[in-house]
Amino acid sequence: MPSPESTFPAWRQPGVTDGHVPELLQTTLRELDLAKTSKEVWATILQLGTTVRLPHVDLVYKAPHQADRAANVWKNYNSDWLDRAFDTLHHCPWTEFRAPLTQGLTPRLAGQQFLDNHTKITAPLVSAYEAAASNGLTSSFVVPVSMHAPPYKGTLSFSGDASRRETLAILRAHGWALQTVALVGFTKLITTQLREFSTGANITEKQCDILRLLGEGLKDREIADCLGVTVSAVRQRMTSMSRNTGLHTRAELAALAMSLGLLGDPTQPREAAAPIGQIELKTAAKRTSGWGIRRPKHSANPSPGN
Incomplete structure (x- = not known):
């Protein structure tokens, strides 16, 4: 039986990045590479959270053309307390709980331990964080995630009952791994889901x-x-x-x-699909928006194999 290492192409063989990438991150990325289903992708993300003592994980995102107050939610814990905290009947409470943290690219610290990190916080949100703390989510590391085409946007959060000091220590040791896996894992999860949908719909x-x-x-x-x-x-x-x-x-x-x-990408001219060409962003003086194509000139007598 071949060893697990033999299932990787040469450029992904263990050892290629030894000493340059944290071992936990490298191991998790290998697992994501091997994941074939959306459930396997999600399980890999959950395992990382458990390993670093932030075991409660939730992914909240909006799909293209989805209603403003709707959201898709993946989570590994019971969240009945969230419905009670926001007392909402007509929209998803997750849009209130995580939406303020989706702006920008920078991960945020949230939860009862980090209320001072919020520039604006509502009474319902304070109530939600109190309910979260009573259910083992006193602090959260929230990573904004997105995909451009199709356009998905949301947050992937790792939470636990660690104190403020303990949470900051976790992030000093594993913040890079958590952020990278959140970004890569989200993309892998969505693309895998789309493939599964296409297969399931025949x-x-x-x-x-x-x-x-x-x-x-x-x-x-x-x-x-x-x-x-x-x-x-x-x-x-x-x-x-x-x-x-x-x-x-x-x-x-x-x-x-x-x-x-x-x-195809509507921002690209159709000629951009040609196999050979250099894409350059034209300056505002030449064109207000879009991309230009500059194709290399070929010699009259190309060498064999070109």
């Missing part, structure tokens, strides 16, 4: 073609012409996708195309 290659063209704004007739099929065939495939995915409008299906990575 989205075929032909349906992906329709999603891509629909996401580019084409009408049914134009999609049919591009694919060389009838309009009826296009609509049948869209109906099948709607049934399997639960998405019923063109806007929802177009958003799915973006989420699955079927659409």
Whole structure:
């Protein structure tokens, strides 16, 4: 039976970064690399929290086109106390609990032990932190996380019952690992979830073609012409996708195309897809926004293999 090390490509073999990356971070990143499912990714993140004595972990994020007061939540602890603290019936209390910490890129310290870190704190939030402390979450290390395409934004928090001094000691020893794993783990979790959704919904290659063209704004007739099929065939495939995915409008299906990575970057000119070229950001004097493409000149008699 091959050793675990043999499952890694050469550039990821253990030992390549020995002495340069903290061992805990290196080990956790290896586990994330090997994770095949979203549950395995989440379990790896939870293990890191347990190892550093911040075992209560929650991920709160908003997906594209999600309502302002809605959120997706992953957590490994009972949070009934949060509903009682905010006494909200019409929206997710997590949007009140973590949303103030999503701004910017800098991780924040939160919780009853770090109330002085807040520039503005409401009475409901103080009540929530008190309830959290009574349930073992006296301090939290909150990392803002995001993805650009598709645009997801939220926080991944590691919490525990450590004192203020103990929490700061944990961060001095493992803050780099916690922040890096939060950022990388979030991206891996979302991309893995999207792949699982596509597989679970049985989205075929032909349906992906329709999603891509629909996401580019084409009408049914134009999609049919591009694919060389009838309009009826296009609509049948869209109906099948709607049934399997639960998405019923063109806007929802177009958003799915973006989420699955079927659409190109709209800020890039189409020529940017060429395999060879240097992308440079043009100055404001040349162009107010966007990217330009500068392609290298090729000699008349290229050498073999070029």
